[in-house]
Amino acid sequence: MKVRIQKAQCVGNARCQAVAPDLYPLDDEGYIDTDGFAPSAAQQKHALNGAKACPERIIFVVENESGEERQLWPPIRA
Numbered sequence: 729m730k731v732r733i734q735k736a737q738c739v740g741n742a743r744c745q746a747v748a749p750d751l752y753p754l755d756d757e758g759y760i761d762t763d764g765f766a767p768s769a770a771q772q773k774h775a776l777n778g779a780k781a782c783p784e785r786i787i788f789v790v791e792n793e794s795g796e797e798r799q800l801w802p803p804i805r806a
């Protein structure tokens with residue numbers, strides 16, 4: 729699993745950090761301070777919950793299954 733964050737679109741409401749403070753650090757001005765990370769197996773549920781908490785939907789969670797990426801969050805509209 730990989731988490732990718734469109735940092736430039738962050739509005740600094742800290743919802744991600746409220747859910748998963750260890751995974752979503754904020755800078756001194758309250759904006760997200762990482763553009764992504766690869767959570768360990770134990771962190772994955774937490775990482776996904778943090779992504780879901782972002783009302784801007786700028787935190788993307790993808791899974792890599794046998795070389796093919798699948799987006800877990802946000803949901804892809806058909």
Ligand code: SF4
Nearest residue numbers: 738739741742744782
């Ligand atoms: S929840 Fe989204 S908009 Fe809010 S601080 Fe986190 S990344 Fe930025």
